[in-house]
Amino acid sequence: MTALVRGMVVGLTLAAAALAAAVPGRAQERADLDAARSTLDETEQALGAARSEERALAARLAALADRVEALRAGSEDAARQVAAKEAAVAALERQAADLEVRVGVLQQSLASRHADTGRLLMTLQRIARMPPAVMTLGTDRPLDVVRAATLAQALLQRLEAESDQMRTELQEIADARAAVRSHRQVIQAALADVKRETERLDRLRREAAAAGAELGEAMAAASGRARALGDEAATLTDRVRRLEQAARQAAWARAYFRAPSVRPEPPAAAAPETTTARAPVPAVPPPATGPVFPTDGRVTVAFGERDGAVTTSRGVTFATAPRSRIVAPEAGLVAFAGPFRGYGLLLILEHANGYHTLLAGLDRVDVGIGDSVAAGQDVGRMGQPERGTPSLYFELRERGRPINPLPWLKAGQRKASG
Template sequence: MISGSPGGRCGWLVAGALGVFLLAGPGQAQQPLQITPPPAAAAAPSATAVAPEAAKGARQEELDKVQAEQRKNAEIAARLKAELDAIGEDRRKLNALLIGSAANVRAVEDRIAAAETRLAALQANENTVRRSLNSRRAVIGEVLAALQRVGRTPPPALMVSPEDALQSVRTAILLGAVLPDMKVEVDTLLADLAELVKVRNEIAAERDVLGRDLAALSQERTRMTGLVAERQRKQSETEKALDGERARAVQLARQADNLKDLIGRLEQDIAASARAAAAARADRPADPKNSLAALQDPGRLSPAIAFAAAKKTLPLPLNGIRIRDFGVPDGLGGTEKGLSLASRAGAQVTAPCDGWVVYAGPFRSYGQLLILNAGGGYHVLLAGMERISVDIGQFVLTGEPVAIMGGGPQSAAAVATGSSQPILYIEFRKDGVPVDPGPWWAANDSEKVRG
């Protein structure tokens, strides 16, 4: 045994120091929505106080006034819409840039997530190799002692460099300094050192790629922030008056509905006829050729295809990990009404479909809530974001940026999961009832609808 010789003792000493290198690791890396309905219009005087015919006439006169004002507002809205149509080309260009920028951000986020996954695997591999090398300190001591015995002094850098350790072992083998009964152990040691060198080189390369992608992500987010600001500026400039008219029209429509309800007690068939006509229009199949052309128009102001016909085509609103699916137990005796995705801090959220923004802002325990009217009785709810970048009344396209995630969970439901990551909650509703969003998601990027 050579470990008892002075050279062997020195070898063991160096091996102990080498352990410092080996031990040192690399640098450290629901409940369904319940929206309280608006208060009803002030109750009208009781019909018992006047004759039925007089009451009906008074209500009809008031309804006529409301409808006349609605027609006036519709004319104003039509003129404003014509002005919006006049700047359609600018809007198309801006929308195309926004959607392209959002796609770039998601692509970079995908690359970053993949690089982080590879880095985690490589670092786990490095730790495994280091543990294997630590278990072979005795063999390292024997090799170093053997080198000293034949007049070779291992370089001081050996204590901190796996490359030098690998070279020393190879030198010992070439010089025949390794005893035959050590060959199997030395071959294993050689393989471990070679693997460690390879893994460390791969980690360095991945970190370079990750650094470049993080820089690219920062630049693209800055660009997108500017585009979003421009979109909202144009929205504010061109639709300020329209927003006011829409708000007034909504108020009048609520009032008119209440009045119609009162009149409907006397004439039951009026509302039923109107509902039947609306249902017939909604059920009319869309022309596939027109839908395809509409999908290619970034300046469109209505959905390109019916939401019910968009199954297997919609992109998820962000790149994330599914932590809760629709229909699974929610831990409170019920089931989940939507899908929850854990995301990166600061991840962008894009519209999963074409639709009108009908609500944007804080709501109860949901935190920031965005509701899109997708048409056909469908609504898409997104919750848990830190910041929403679109306004009520705005029409958004599939893939258009609409919000940004924060640095951690924002809603009560997200906090309840125990996750430290931001969590986006997604819910689809049909006629007010939650439905499984699963059938709508595209299986892969090639099948996704793009704005």
Template structure:
């Protein structure tokens, strides 16, 4: 009879819920990695992943084009400019890939938390059952002979338990499936984390390469003489005279329009051989104002940084102020590039806006980028397409982007290159 009650099924009965509970207890959880609470729903996370994937593909295409241009450039300055812009595009590509990985981790963390909730609901009854089984299994059958009725009770209990084995196995099967899914999520998270580490290393290397190129550019600009210093002094004077950001942009717009009008003046007229025979033509050529040009969108206009749009053009905040541009949520230390080719008219801090950059583009356009933690351009620099401007704050932040024509704000989204 002792051999009958030591049947292996009794040990299996105890082992099944024990194994399940041990697995529940030791399974590592993926909890809130990389700011899992940054989005309110899984749909928002998936949308952010899709947005980052599109940004990565755009940056890759732009980088390939700029790398080809750098390879074909004959002049050293043109080659350096293309290399710098190509590296900035590669940095933005890597930042987008990191954003994709972080979004995937957020989805995994959300799925893991849902699994935790389901496992918690199923864990309590199994814990009570396992405790009873453990106590029962620790009592040797031979001791039952010293207690009246204990052998009969033991026979009854074990007979009942023999019939419950299929039910226990069936109820724990779903739990075991959930645990297997949790382990699969953990393996997926580990793979994403390995890829993130590789992308972080690649990002660090590319930023180092870009810093080296930017140093070469600054040294070359320093050798060109004092014209850049004079332009920077004039820009600083505009900043001191301007009462607000709009005033600064207006002054720079006026200076740019004056410079364009001076450039359109006709060249000197040669003195005739016989001055006494010279006759005035009787007509004069009027210099067309800068606003008379055909309005065309800036060439290749793009957003200066990838990220979610916090405020759109024309939106009104809680204080009743109307937005004159876009406000974009940039990642930590994200690379910011020029929206379009042009000339730097102002670069530096300005009255509560951290560092700003104002760029003059052809056809009378002006762009304004605010919220930079660091600017890497100087007044007078000529910027090629995609040239780096600076970086976002180390903890991320809002980058402002305004586009103006003749002092009037325009919606940048209406002029983006398709």
């Protein structure tokens, strides 16, 4: 028999020594559980802070979205104002062009009148240089004198009219040029307003886009942190649950070995996280058939045989094939399943009429506490040690007292065969 099986048999036989050795283990279990709970509390606090930050960023992002919407509405209004100003500028440009044309026409008219006025002035100057006596004596007919005087008077009146018209046109030209300058100033001011408003809206849009991108990145980072912390909290919660379950299992197993004449109450399986209450454990089903051997391996240590120089085996040790399957010897409920300090993986099944079976040395256990199993159902697998043959330790207890399991198993074998 391997050293591992000897260690299990010695530990299971000398319960007091095992319990004394397990005291530091219990302290370590409590320390591990306390550390896991403390880490879980810290993680949940960090998760709460991350979710608060996420909510704050979401509120800021919503406020920014409202601001962007207001900017969009303001941009549309400003665009309408810009369009109106551009239309006004276009109208002013047309008016200025019309005024420029008017100035050109007036200048041409003024030039024409200037020529006519020049000729009239020259005529009047010649008449003015003639002495009155010459004008009177130089003609034989008085009527010609009258006509000359009348002509001079008419020329003078026409000259005055032309002068008035020229003054009017000059004033119109001056007014038109002033209007053009005023229109140009209004146009320049309107264009400057359009430019400033456009630049302001562009700047606000850029700022809003930059703020949105920054908040979006911060929101994504906060959400990522919250998800990571949530995953970590879920992992820690599961770890705490498993540690608590392991502590309950270990306490039950210690009680089981401490008082073999008293049947302790098996620990309840951990309830799923989504439930608030655990369903009651079903009653142990009665055997449908006789018990079966848990393995096809050969017996290497029988019940009552001395294992080493000190201890006597309270069970049976089987040599099994590597990775062979292990089955439940009888219908029942899983009372304990998991590692037990000093014994490796341990499986205890509760059967009807106060019987318990114990299997140790498995490499894998495929059932959990509270599961109902049938006789012959797979409950685990053996491993493959680097040296030697895998060994399964099997123990049968009747109301807490170890008894020889071979007659019980063979009786079931005979019942099944005939």
